[in-house]
Amino acid sequence: MNIWLIMLIGGLITFGMRFSLIFLFGKFEIPQTMRRALHYVPPAVLSAIIFPKLLYFGNQIDLSLGNTRLLAGIVAILVAWFFKNTLLTIIAGMIALFVLQLL
Amino acid sequence: MSEAKKAFLDGVRAEFPLLVGVFPFGMIYGALALNAGLSALASQMMSSIMLAGSAQFVTVQLVSDAAPALVIILTIAVVNLRHMLYSASLAPHLKSISLKWKVLLSYLLTDEAYAPSILKYEEKGVTPVSHWFLLGAGFSLWFTWQVSTALGIFLGAKIPEEWPLDFALPLTFIAMVMPALKNRPMVAAAVSAGLVALLAHGLPFQLGLILAALTGIVVGTVLEGKK
Numbered sequence: 001m002n003i004w005l006i007m008l009i010g011g012l013i014t015f016g017m018r019f020s021l022i023f024l025f026g027k028f029e030i031p032q033t034m035r036r037a038l039h040y041v042p043p044a045v046l047s048a049i050i051f052p053k054l055l056y057f058g059n060q061i062d063l064s065l066g067n068t069r070l071l072a073g074i075v076a077i078l079v080a081w082f083f084k085n086t087l088l089t090i091i092a093g094m095i096a097l098f099v100l101q102l103l
Numbered sequence: 104m105s106e107a108k109k110a111f112l113d114g115v116r117a118e119f120p121l122l123v124g125v126f127p128f129g130m131i132y133g134a135l136a137l138n139a140g141l142s143a144l145a146s147q148m149m150s151s152i153m154l155a156g157s158a159q160f161v162t163v164q165l166v167s168d169a170a171p172a173l174v175i176i177l178t179i180a181v182v183n184l185r186h187m188l189y190s191a192s193l194a195p196h197l198k199s200i201s202l203k204w205k206v207l208l209s210y211l212l213t214d215e216a217y218a219p220s221i222l223k224y225e226e227k228g229v230t231p232v233s234h235w236f237l238l239g240a241g242f243s244l245w246f247t248w249q250v251s252t253a254l255g256i257f258l259g260a261k262i263p264e265e266w267p268l269d270f271a272l273p274l275t276f277i278a279m280v281m282p283a284l285k286n287r288p289m290v291a292a293a294v295s296a297g298l299v300a301l302l303a304h305g306l307p308f309q310l311g312l313i314l315a316a317l318t319g320i321v322v323g324t325v326l327e328g329k330k
Contacts, residue, residue, distance in 0.1 A: 003141060003145050003166060004145065004148075005172070006162070006166075006172050006175050006176060007145070007148065007149050007152050007153065007162075008152065009176050010152075010153055010158065010162060010175070010176055010179040011152035011153045011154075013176065013179060013180045013183065014153050014154070014155050014158065014179065014183045014186065015209060015210055017180075017183055017184065017186045017187045017190065018186045018187075018189070018190055018209040018210070018212040019190065019205065019206065019209035019210075020187055020190050021187060021190040021191040021194045022190050022193060022194045022197050022205050022208070022209055022212075023205060023209075024194075025191070025194035025195065025198065026194070026197070026198055026205065030194065030195055033324070034191075035195060036324055036327060037320050037321075037323075037324040038191055038192045038194075038195065038320075039225065039323070040288070040289070040292040040319055040320040040322075040323030040324060041188055041189070041191070041192035041221070041316065041320060042192065042218070042221045042222055042225065042280065042283060043280055043283055043284060043289050043290075043292050043293040043296070043319065043323070044292050044293065044295075044296035044315070044316045044317075044318070044319025044320050044323065045185065045188065045189075045218075045296070045312070045316045045319075046218060046276045046279065046280040046293075047280060047293040047294070047296045047297035047300070047315075047319065048296045048297060048299070048300035048311075048312050048315035048316050048319065049214075049272075049273065049276055049300075049312065050273045050276050050277055050280070050297065051296075051297035051298070051300045051301050052300050052301055052304050052311075053270075053272070053273040054273060055301055056301075056304060061301060069267075069270065069273075072270070073273065073274075073277065076274050076277045076278070077277055077281065080277055080278050080281035080282070081281055084281070084282050085278075086117075086120065086275070086278040086279065087120070087278075089274060089275075089277060089278035089281075090120050090271060090274045090275055090278060093270070093274040093277070094267075094270065094271070094274065097267055097270055098267075101267075
């Protein structure tokens with residue numbers, strides 16, 4: 001099968017999954033339990049993305065002080081916690097990473 | 104300035120820090136796709152037809168390994184499964200917009216467009232113009248993805264590897280998720296999902312991410328029910 005057909009089908013599947021429940025839940029009422037459960041999608045998905053990016057160093061979990069991304073991530077978490085400011089959090093995390101990498 | 108335009112620009116602004124990480128990622132994708140033997144046109148078009156970073160990387164990898172088409176397509180489906188969660192999660196907030204809008208916003212529904220939009224909706228609720236926010240976030244991501252892919256195709260991935268621009272993504276997600284952790288079930292959902300993501304990191308096709316997200320959702324919902 002050629003690459004164009006793969007891309008087209010792959011694109012349709014991707015779109016279909018993105019569209020699926022936006023479409024269905026426009027037609028039917030969302031069950032109450034599910035509505036409640038859906039509130040937990042953002043924190044669950046985002047931390048599932050964040051944790052490995054901070055804790056995995058190469059192919060293994062690295063809890064040592066040599067893991068600069070973990071330390072910079074903790075700085076960012078603290079800044080986000082105290083100041084609740086997106087830009088400040090990102091800048092603090094980036095600067096922390098730069099400095100830690102220089103050490 | 105109209106309310107709609109303001110919401111659109113708010114979406115663009117919220118997306119901005121994520122674009123810092125997306126740009127080099129797009130360049131690397133463009134360079135890799137070309138290296139794997141795809142034509143410049145096909146490499147570029149994949150970025151507009153699929154608009155899905157990790158699925159595009161996997162596709163390019165499998166194409167260069169000469170994997171069977173059916174395997175590639177199934178892999179794309181599994182890698183993108185998490186988008187059904189995003190679709191479900193945004194659905195209550197997009198109930199009242201027209202079908203055309205639903206189609207457009209679904210096409211633009213990437214990880215990076217989802218994150219700022221859902222947190223905005225959960226915090227501020229739905230307004231008659233709030234779908235413009237998702238359009239702003241989604242469109243700026245789309246535009247950056249197309250341009251960075253093109254640059255990767257024509258220039259190669261020219262960003263020095265020691266620049267940790269990819270770190271902007273977890274940092275932005277940290278900044279977004281922290282204010283949402285307002286009560287114990289939310290914190291438990293985040294922590295349990297994070298821990299499962301670590302344990303299941305070895306699973307292929309982003310299955311670890313889906314498993315982790317589902318765990319967090321169940322933990323949060325059960326704890327909320329106990330209150």
